[in-house]
Amino acid sequence: MNIKDQHQINSDIRDAEVRVIGGDGQQLGIMSSSAALRLAEESEMDLVKISPTANPPVCKIMDYGKFKFELAKKEKESRKNQKMVELKEVQLSMTIDTNDLNVKARQAQKFLDGGNKVKVAIKMRGRQNAHAVLGFEVMNKFFDILNGAVMDKKPAVEGRTITMFLSPSKQ
Template identity: 55%
Template sequence: MINEQIRDREVRVIGADGTQLGIMSAREAFKLAQEAELDLVKIAPTAKPPVCKIIDYGKYRYEMARKEKEARKKQKTVEIKEVRLSPNIESNDLNTKINAARKFITKGDKVKVSLRFRGREMAHVQNSKHILDDFAEALSEIATVEKAPKMEGRSMTMVLAEKR
């Protein structure tokens, strides 16, 4: 809120140079802002009493937008990549999948490893859990198991994330 929009009975006012001007009515604070040819901006509406500052509103909005843009730039999105395996996978194929997962993890992504069961393979689910355990063991130096192997429908999944 700025200028006339501030309807509070009392506000704590901070001057243009950053000095505390004390607690006064919103009208008095607005008059002080007009005399300085600046705006009265409510910067802490939840405080008791609310804190208002005498500043140039356009400049204030520009600074806030710049800070927000800077924060967004530093933010990193983590993607979840999926590696699909089957219960009767050969060791060379497993190594290829492990190398693909290693590449994803070193890039900073999480890896969802899913072991898909089809038809008769559903009868031997417990015998296949060791494949996911071996997968996690092979990547143990760079990754940790974020979500342990668990059955979800016809597939067993686990999630690996980069070690901190």
């Protein structure tokens, strides 16, 4: 959304009467929009409608370019502070050995420590589809190895895969 679309400035303000706030924050009272515009031009600033829903609408005399710059700066700062949570995936197998399971668990632990969510998947092949219980045991063993993890979604069979979603604990 463009900042220009949010506010009416100077001659765009067509209301008969507006409540005016001066550049120093003082209330100048209710006056016609043309008189308010004249006041703004005398002080070499812009008349900006900041509250269009009020009765009468509230306009402020300010430097609109500086105001726009400050808004853009605040928006950029808030975007910078956001952290994107990624979904990382760890593949296991039903016949995984203990040491391999520990290696995968350390890998998943790094992802969780980095603040990311982890999807753990086991792809079943051939006769393994008939023994999905073994896959659930591997998933539960994997979850027990991890510390500081919360199970968002318990292990579930989806087609030929068993999936489980983990997220870092809130500590």
